[in-house]
Amino acid sequence: MKDNKVKSTVIKTVIYLFLTLVAVIYLAPLLWVLMVSFKTNAEIFTSPFSLPESFYLDNFIFAWTAGKLGIATLNSFIVCVVTLLLSMLIGSMAAFSIGRLRWKLSKPCMTFFLLGMMIPVHCVMIPLFTRFAKIGLSNSLIGLIIPYLTFSLPVTIFIMTGFFESMPNELIESACIDGATIYQIFFKIALPLSKTGLFVTGLMTFVANWNELLLAMVFISDDMKKTLPVSLSKFVGPYNTNYSQMFAAIIIAIIPTIIVYCIFSNQIVDGLTAGAVKG
Amino acid sequence: MDKLLRDKKAIILFTAPALLLFTVVLFIPICQSIYYSFCEYKGLTAPKFIGLTNYKNLLKDKSMVFALKNSIFFLLFSCVTQLFMGLFLAALLTNIEKGRNLFKNIIYLPCVLSSTALGLLWMFIFSPKLGINQALEKFGVEGPLWLMDTSGFIILPMWIIAFVALWQYVGQSMMLYMAQISGISKSLYEASYIDGCNKVKSFFHITLPLIRPMVATAMSLNAIGSLKFFDLIFNMTEGGPNHRTEVLATHLYTQGFKYNKYGYASAIGVVLIVLCLLVTGIINKFVKTENYEM
Numbered sequence: 001m002k003d004n005k006v007k008s009t010v011i012k013t014v015i016y017l018f019l020t021l022v023a024v025i026y027l028a029p030l031l032w033v034l035m036v037s038f039k040t041n042a043e044i045f046t047s048p049f050s051l052p053e054s055f056y057l058d059n060f061i062f063a064w065t066a067g068k069l070g071i072a073t074l075n076s077f078i079v080c081v082v083t084l085l086l087s088m089l090i091g092s093m094a095a096f097s098i099g100r101l102r103w104k105l106s107k108p109c110m111t112f113f114l115l116g117m118m119i120p121v122h123c124v125m126i127p128l129f130t131r132f133a134k135i136g137l138s139n140s141l142i143g144l145i146i147p148y149l150t151f152s153l154p155v156t157i158f159i160m161t162g163f164f165e166s167m168p169n170e171l172i173e174s175a176c177i178d179g180a181t182i183y184q185i186f187f188k189i190a191l192p193l194s195k196t197g198l199f200v201t202g203l204m205t206f207v208a209n210w211n212e213l214l215l216a217m218v219f220i221s222d223d224m225k226k227t228l229p230v231s232l233s234k235f236v237g238p239y240n241t242n243y244s245q246m247f248a249a250i251i252i253a254i255i256p257t258i259i260v261y262c263i264f265s266n267q268i269v270d271g272l273t274a275g276a277v278k279g
Numbered sequence: 280m281d282k283l284l285r286d287k288k289a290i291i292l293f294t295a296p297a298l299l300l301f302t303v304v305l306f307i308p309i310c311q312s313i314y315y316s317f318c319e320y321k322g323l324t325a326p327k328f329i330g331l332t333n334y335k336n337l338l339k340d341k342s343m344v345f346a347l348k349n350s351i352f353f354l355l356f357s358c359v360t361q362l363f364m365g366l367f368l369a370a371l372l373t374n375i376e377k378g379r380n381l382f383k384n385i386i387y388l389p390c391v392l393s394s395t396a397l398g399l400l401w402m403f404i405f406s407p408k409l410g411i412n413q414a415l416e417k418f419g420v421e422g423p424l425w426l427m428d429t430s431g432f433i434i435l436p437m438w439i440i441a442f443v444a445l446w447q448y449v450g451q452s453m454m455l456y457m458a459q460i461s462g463i464s465k466s467l468y469e470a471s472y473i474d475g476c477n478k479v480k481s482f483f484h485i486t487l488p489l490i491r492p493m494v495a496t497a498m499s500l501n502a503i504g505s506l507k508f509f510d511l512i513f514n515m516t517e518g519g520p521n522h523r524t525e526v527l528a529t530h531l532y533t534q535g536f537k538y539n540k541y542g543y544a545s546a547i548g549v550v551l552i553v554l555c556l557l558v559t560g561i562i563n564k565f566v567k568t569e570n571y572e573m
Contacts, residue, residue: 016370019301022382022386024387024390026389029401030400033403090300090461093297097294101474103285112301118503119309120551121551122528122532122548123312124304124544127312130322131542146300146304147304169359181283182289213394213509224489229393229396232395253393253395254392258392265380265384269454271381272454273455274458276455277458
């Protein structure tokens with residue numbers, strides 16, 4: 001019996017040591033960048049691993065203004081919020097119609113939407129790009145919102161359909177008897193009851209679009225309209241030689257996400273996992 | 280009530296916006312893309328039909344060979360390593376009590392961060408004069424040119440990028456497996472302990488068979504994700520040195536939007552779609568099984 005206890009303590013210690021090592025591998029790169037972003041360019045080469053001597057904030061100010069990260073953050077925010085709201089509305093409308101309304105083609109329609117999950121955005125980029133250039137949608141945030149919205153819809157529709165299908169029938173029946181229209185049922189009963197689904201899909205949409213690089217890079221060349229990943233990728237390039245400013249730019253780009261993640265980490269991790277399980 | 284739910288006007292009103300977007304932004308462009316792949320199309324003039332020439336050129340294109348090789352390496356590497364590391368971490372984390380959430384959240388963190396920022400970050404860590412090489416210098420070792428080495432069948436930069444991708448996304452697989460494992464009823468384990476199983480044995484005989492459906496899901500997610508893979512490579516090496524770290528997505532971007540060869544890039548896109556459909560098909564056929572009662 002005593003042997004067993006010793007053995008399990010040893011095993012526990014090994015597990016915790018291993019997990020601590022893993023945690024260090026995860027956090028060390030992020031902490032290193034945070035540390036060197038407060039140094040001057042010369043200090044990075046002379047003392048790369050010591051704590052910064054003073055909090056040298058000029059790097060951040062330069063990255064924010066010259067790197068146009070301020071305007072880029074705002075653009076990203078606008079694009080993501082608009083996409084989020086529209087995809088929730090349009091997606092759950094379609095999901096409600098597939099999951100609750102009664103029509104013959106609802107199943108094929110669902111299959112059509114689900115096909116969208118398999119298609120990588122790269123494959124539609126060229127026709128969209130040439131089309132948008134013709135109708136004046138290139139270099140505009142709307143031209144970015146439209147494809148983002150479309151590629152967020154399959155997951156939203158899939159998850160929300162599940163939520164609407166599992167809604168108890170009696171609720172809709174009693175609303176019917178009380179004389180509610182179908183629109184009232186959707187907005188006043190179905191949507192408020194599916195808050196979890198909206199949260200999960202909204203989170204997935206927001207995270208994916210906030211980090212999207214390829215489409216934004218192709219569609220937008222105007223510096224004032226660029227989103228955060230594009231501006232960052234451009235600022236931190238082979239032609240820039242001031243490393244501390246580039247490190248500061250990286251920190252500016254990831255710090256908002258990290259702060260939000262630290263506050264809501266459990267909800268975010270569970271929400272995104274729930275979304276992926278169902279998707 | 281039936282009449283209310285069969286209201287034609289409501290059905291059209293609810294479904295039309297999504298259907299319209301899908302048709303205009305997804306379905307029509309895909310068809311156009313397939314058509315362009317048979318055309319010479321440089322943007323300024325209208326597409327001109329040239330048959331299979333683009334596809335024949337693909338076979339002769341050296342960068343395409345690198346891109347295809349790297350994409351397939353990447354696909355296999357991420358499917359295998361994510362499966363093993365994800366399962367291993369999930370098994371460890373479900374067996375500890377204290378600090379489970381902390382470790383889980385730390386490992387998941389890079390999944391929500393911008394892969395552009397993380398790619399740039401790792402690019403600096405592996406750059407010739409910063410990061411790891413500065414640390415090596417302290418011990419008097421001269422570090423290699425990590426991201427510029429070109430020797431070997433799979434070159435060093437590809438391995439580095441593959442490990443960075445594993446570092447970034449393993450949290451996703453881990454969470455999927457953890458979610459599935461925590462759904463397995465405790466009584467199954469208790470019964471197995473009474474029958475003389477230890478924890479390792481019960482993992483192989485109870486946990487593994489029961490989470491097999493989730494393996495299929497996680498693997499398809501990994502597979503499609505790794506075929507689409509763009510951000511990390513673009514920011515770490517931009518496909519260089521000399522196109523040796525090109526993958527399908529970066530090759531498509533370079534050909535299409537640097538050289539404006541829209542027709543040729545569309546052909547790469549078609550290859551990408553075919554691979555995506557093929558791989559998900561294979562995974563679903565061989566890994567997916569009936570759902571067990573849990």
